[in-house]
Amino acid sequence: MAPPRTPDAATTFLWQIGVATALKLLLIPSYHSTDLEVHRNWLAITGSLPLSDWYSPSSPGSNPSPWTLDYPPFFAYFQLLLSSAASAVDPIITHLHLGIDYKSSSVIFFQRCSVILADSLLFAGAYLVSRRMSGPARWTLWMLIVWSPMLIIVDHVHYQYNGFLLGWLLLSLWCLGEGRDLAGGILFAVLLCFKHLFAVAAPVYFVYLLRRCFVGKGGFMRGLGRLTVLGAAVVAVFASAFGPFVYYGKMNEVISRMFPFGRGLCHAYWAPNFWVFYILLDKFLSSVLRRLGFEISLPAASFTGGLVGDSSPFAVLPRITPLTTFIMVLLALSPCLIKAWSNPRPKLVARWIAYAYTCGFLFGWHVHEKAALHFVIPLAVVAVQSLEDAKHFFWLSIVSCYSLFPLLYQAQEYPIKVLLLLLSTILMFLGFSALFDTNKASEASKASALGKGGQSKKSKGDCAKKRGFAFGWTGRAYLLGIIIVELWGQFFHPYIFSNELPFVPLMMVSVYCAVGIAYSWLWQLRSILAFS
Template sequence: MAAADSSWFPALSLGVSLFKCLFISAYHSTDFEVHRNWLAITHSLPLDRWYHENSSEWTLDYPPLFAWFELALSQGARLLHPPMLLLSNLNYSSPEAVLYQRLTVICTDLLFLYAVRECCRCVQEQKGSRDVLNQPSFVLAVLLLWNFGLLIVDHIHFQYNGFLFGVLLLSMAKHMQSLHLQGALLFAVLLNLKHIFLYVAPAYGVYLLRSYCFTQDNSDGSVRWRSFSFLRLAALGGIVLSVCFLSFGPFILMGQLPQVLSRLFPFKRGLCHAYWAPNVWALYNGLDKTLTLLGVRLQLLQEAELPKASMTGGLVQEFQHTALPSVTPPVTLLCTVLSILPALVSLWRRPRSAQSFLRCLLLCSLGSFLFGWHVHEKAVLLAILPLSLLAVQNREDAGIFLLLSTTGHYSLFPLLFTCAELPIKVLLMLMFTLYSFSALRHLHRGPLLLPLETLYLGGLLPLSLCCDVLLPLSPWGARLPFLPLLATSLYCSLGIIYCFLRLYCSMLRGGAERPKQP
């Protein structure tokens, strides 16, 4: 993207940053207290107690590099509002604390802004068009900067996903620019900030091994085993190990690595989060619940012997299925590996294509989301944001993006459950969705969805009406408070699974264009 073409980017970035400031006084979730407590832990306690502190239920469970990040933020809190750094101040949310933490999210998003600009530079513009607003780079910038999911998760619900996704997007941009060592360094940093990005680590591993460690044979352009570079492998290994040692090294030297890992991978939390992520296990749980009720009705199961509200109690803990076999962590790992294996094989065969890397990354993130253990609903953003890069360049990917972003973003609605945020989330969702449909339709010159896909998305309207209006006002709402979450999760899981299969079909066809409809 030429420098003259990016004159609109500062104004767009400033606009979205100011818009985020409007949500400073909005509702915030328990994640606000989570991060406030982490500020207090890293500031008040010596290093050897960070991952042992448990006076609050919100214990430190991110990798050490994020703990260092919290320690850095605590220095500003120490100067501006010290009471928020007291461990004894549980659930402390004074106006000063809210303002400081909200502003830290907005300020650290500067890295996300820079990463989006770098991604826009990697997008090929349409020739012959002078309309900047309809160029792929501008559409991509809007889809990323004004992403509905990031806005509500970070700036209302409260988290620090913006700068983390900024590191991911910047890493992807470096690989698309063939700066593989820089991309590997950024991804190693990202893994040590938040371990959920292990979802896409297989795609990175295969891509770097094949596109960087194997050198091309100049005679016929092929890639052969004899052209493997151990020097390049050593360089990659050195980068990854150095970052990991800087992050985990102090805890390894103190003999606390097992304790840290037990915090990062708490398998006792159960198969599903309190609000089921819309994935395969949500459907599995729903089927188990249906078969259980049917078994009770047919007197095949004794209701008195069943656990109360099994799997639908809204609690984070281990549950046993009653009608179907219970699922264990090894089973979810096996299912995840099998779901992403074809994508990794495809990338291995076509390692030089940046689009092949992006498709494999998307399939790894969605495969892990659909089959992983204790998946959070917010993890769907790990697929939606990278898919934006393909959506502005490929017609079929644009259709998949509209399905995935609309369904995935709607699945985040239950995160904002207070009445005051209902109009906010509805308006933000409508604005982002309408822009996405309009801009991508104009960019690719024609309809992007099949009739059945449009019908499925239309079903979100009555679903929203039932879950946000009718059920809360009905007697069923008081008796079954988890029912709106259950309906949202089950319906959205169908759409996300469909998108996963569509992406696989697209990969097998090499990202072929969908024929234009008359």
């Protein structure tokens, strides 16, 4: 009797995509944020107005919606492409004067399906970046990306196109990992012309690609030639994106929309980063000084007001400016840049890029909590490389996913986000356990082949102790704390305080998750410095 046939890698991958897509289709009727109307308005702008008026806040014939384009031109071109399809489905979707409350089934169905279809680029990136991995590592990586609960929450419930954008990043990482530096640089330039917030990793790309141009045979002149070709290709990408707006004299409008520094240091819901601690310290010091009799003038804009705006003033501590955050991000990046220059190894690129986005998330200006995806997805590529990386990713992905819970604040979506986090936790644990149990068995067999008797048994015992997928008491205690924070915010706080202090549960989530992400930043920094 022939043994049962094991499905090949492509079949396994397609099964994962099929099941994940079915889940996304089931989520079409679920809650969506105002981002769905924002993108519908972008369909109307690109489909109805001339290119020269796309970024104008009050252009002739513009609609009353307050949400004009604030992504780079390639994303606007992408919206123009979608607007043509939207008009075929329902011409009203791209109407400029619909207002901000248009929620017909046609617009919801079309835009939800457009996100699902755009995820094809994410799947392509995940497949390619895993091509040289072993079977268990590939399957685990696919599961981490295809079934990412953060992507499902942000893109397919809250509504955005992060999977599509992260697909470009994965394709770039694949090219760099294969030594195709020119293609990797071009793909990253394309990504920046889709969403400029990915530029946090630009210093790493610049240093790495510059150093790689002069590594290997050919000497200085050949390296200079490589650099010239790469530079020309990147300039061509940016020229194709921004050239039309330069021609129409609209670059000032484009830049002002892409970089609205007037929005303030923090978003309405604090991203769990370094500035959470800075805000709390300012509030603590101002409270103490007022109790001691000092006259402290409180800022008019409160960080706990829950509004988007210039809430940057502080009562005691110095005011933070965009330049301050830029310098802090660059300083945090500097060890990684030194490593990229001194030892530009393709296998370390994903680790460096993930670290760069962690720095941007932790110290950046007006960071959205959704930006955690920028470092979680690249870290998935790193997670299958070693047991310690897997443990770090398992822990960090739970923390990062939980930090997104306040995005889905309606009661009917509560079971969805909880079940997504629980399901992903179980799948990650099973995937990592299977992956590193396989490694353990392989190492044990090698030890047996090298020697017999007591030496072989000792190697097996040492390997089993080293390779167990388990956490120390501090990691388990921190994850348990997430349950306590959630129980307080969902049940005890509303019962004790009723409608008072509504911002406290959100603040607790941000502060608690900020501790975890700050620890992750330090862990990643240590791992980068550990590689020679």
